[in-house]
Amino acid sequence: MDNQVDGRLLKDAEELINRSDKEILALSMGVNPLKKDNYQMAMALRLKNSLFDLKQEINGLKNSLNISSWIMGIMTFFILVLTGVIVWKGL
Secondary structure (H helix, E strand, O other): OOOOOOHHHHHHHHHHHOOOHHHHHHHHHHHOOOHHHHHHHHHHHHHHHHHHHHHHHHHHHHHHHHHHHHHHHHHHHHHHHHHHHHHHHOO
8 A cells, every 4th residue: 555645736725725715715615616515615614713812812711810819829828928927026
């Protein structure tokens, strides 16, 4: 069984990957006259963009939670220190 990939197909795939979403949709519409397939391609591209935006938002949320957890840890430490000082001084 030969698992070699044709070099021309690799070049075509590389060119397709480097195209914008609009160019990919235009190519699909030019080659495929079926409206449902073109609509499906448009929705797939829109979903891809939505997932990319979601990934960016999740990364922002992760960074925000990381900063918040550090701040909460520092505040807890200060509360423990101040409580210890109050108990030690007997106030």
